[in-house]
Amino acid sequence: MPPKINFSKAAITKIEPLTSEAARWVQIQKIHFNDASGKPRDWEFASRTTRVPGSDCDGVGILAVLKKPSGPELLLQKQFRPPVGGVCIEVPAGLLDPGETLEQCAVRELFEETGYIGKATRSSPLMFSDPGFCNTNMKLITVDIDLDDPRNQNPQSKPEEGEFIETFTVPLKEFSETLRKLESEGFKLDARVQNVADGFDLARQYGLFLNK
């Protein structure tokens, strides 16, 4: 597992309004549409400028599972995220490159961000992050990491310049409780992580969960 990162220097110094003309990564658009009764209306939304032309998907999130003798563990990350003003708990994720499948993207991003070589075992449907506000979307790819594979003995991440990502694992059965503990310590929770834990809790609350 890569070393811990000291995030104490990471901080916002200033936030300022940005004009559409000056923005490189984010754009806002106005949609003219007819509602279900046929009446013309309009709506504002935000989008990324980075989506691969011709693709209908921005990228992937990765549910990377390490099968340990003590039980499966989920791989999570800590990363300072300026928009939320703090260190966020996330799954490994990345934007799709031209020509690759989502599963290839997941295996590539996992390798780059953590050094682990994995195998995609499940793809979620396409899901939209906040459909009333923006069009950003992703699929969640489940990737198994075989710890018996010699290539996974001493994984080394390959961070890009300026990329500071700390990787850690959580026993799957303690997933939901761990996120609440991390929030109490001041970390921000990515909805793609917390909602998966909400699924655990919902199954547990209504008796669909095995207590092991």
Next chain:
Amino acid sequence: MPPKINFSKAAITKIEPLTSEAARWVQIQKIHFNDASGKPRDWEFASRTTRVPGSDCDGVGILAVLKKPSGPELLLQKQFRPPVGGVCIEVPAGLLDPGETLEQCAVRELFEETGYIGKATRSSPLMFSDPGFCNTNMKLITVDIDLDDPRNQNPQSKPEEGEFIETFTVPLKEFSETLRKLESEGFKLDARVQNVADGFDLARQYGLFLNK
């Protein structure tokens, strides 16, 4: 349950760029920050203009559960969402009003959107929809709907002008499979819904799920 809605007239007619000055609901901003090594950098992000001043939360999503003799059912909604260009499968949701708690917001929004009177039984941690792209966030509130309560015998939604929301329920144990079926029929899936189903699937795939 309210009547079905015919969404066949709902369609985008035009999408056009919008300047920051002309936008009312969405804004883009530039953050100046120091990264974990202390190096100054900047980042662009999108935000809502609607957050209650002094609040750190935009609103709630609602996991509304109806306890039926045949097993718990989850309440879901269909709504045309211009940013994703289609009819989205969502949980009931809403933005926080000044002076109310998140639990009060959840019970109020559920009543307005579906007519059901519920009781909040669980609040998720605060979660960020897409922390690299925007600062929008929410908590997911679980709300029990008691079908023996006479007020829940004939629930009537109170849609706002121009609001077209169809409500339906899904047996909790068929939740994940139902979302895949809805996607295959052309519906768009809200991540807040699909990720909860991903939690179900993850628990099931790694043997934490009871098969009932």
